[in-house]
Amino acid sequence: MESIKRFEFELDPNEEICISLKDELYKIPLQEGRNRYYQLLVKYIENNFGNCASIVELGCGYGYNLTLLQEHLSQSCQFWGGRIFRKCG
Numbered sequence: 001m002e003s004i005k006r007f008e009f010e011l012d013p014n015e016e017i018c019i020s021l022k023d024e025l026y027k028i029p030l031q032e033g034r035n036r037y038y039q040l041l042v043k044y045i046e047n048n049f050g051n052c053a054s055i056v057e058l059g060c061g062y063g064y065n066l067t068l069l070q071e072h073l074s075q076s077c078q079f080w081g082g083r084i085f086r087k088c089g
Helices: 002-009 030-049 064-072
Strands: 016-021 024-029 054-058 078-082
Touching: 016 030, 024 030, 030 064, 054 064, 064 078
Parallel strands: 054 078
Antiparallel strands: 016 024
């Protein structure tokens, strides 16, 4: 999964990007920025939905977020993802 995400970004993991934390801007390596983002995502889901039976992500693409959450959350939680297409409506 990680190699797919690198291909998606088309940037070297060490290339600097700009992020904002509160009122400040910082330049950090892409990999560090992604790690911070995914840590926030996992922490938010754990704190707000940690004991849920299932998590559904619509528009999940190839399922990167669901795979990440599955690695960090309860093994009893089920993960489902789907894409929305105009032809389905």
